Amino acid sequence: MKNNITILLLMSVFVVVSCSTTRTTLSDNRGYKITKIENNDFLYIIDVTRNDSTFKVVSLKEDFEGTFEKIKTGGKYSLNLLQLYPNEVVESKDNEAKNNPKNSCFISIDKKVHYRLYVASNLKGLSLSSNSDTEDIMNRFGVYTIFCDACKDKDKFLFRLFVK
Secondary structure (H helix, E strand, O other), X not given: XXXXXXXXXXXXXXXXXXXXXXXXXXXXXXXXXXXXXXXXXXEEEEEEEEOOEEEEEEEEOOOOOOOXXXXXXXXXXOOOEEEEEOOHHHHOOXXXXXXXXXXXXXXXXXXXXXXXXXXXXXXXXXXXXXXXXXXXXXXXXXXXXXXXXXXXXXXXXXXXXXEO
């Protein structure tokens, strides 16, 4: 009888611990919510939120094979974000950005996104994909920072993003 009570008690504790762990994991991995999608000639600029934070993500418009889930405004997705700006490696390529304006655009970032810009290693265009090589992604971008009073207001910062 004591063995049965002990086993029941241990099983009850296991179930309670298991349920609480599952609930925590689900809330932590709820993903990023897509709040806004803008586009220009060669890339998408996507605003995403998670918890109380907002992130600005860029994704190149590119053709690729396969069928992947398309992201939509209002949806929640698991994104693998990599910080593109500020990033010393990306910023060191600023001479290329100055000399090739054809594949570049101006992007304004602000205090709301903590003056940061991201790419997602598992996003191609507006479709989820398998993870890409981090170094390959970072090598596709360069940043030319613009420091001038005419180019920024008190909460915004302007820079030119160059794509190879």
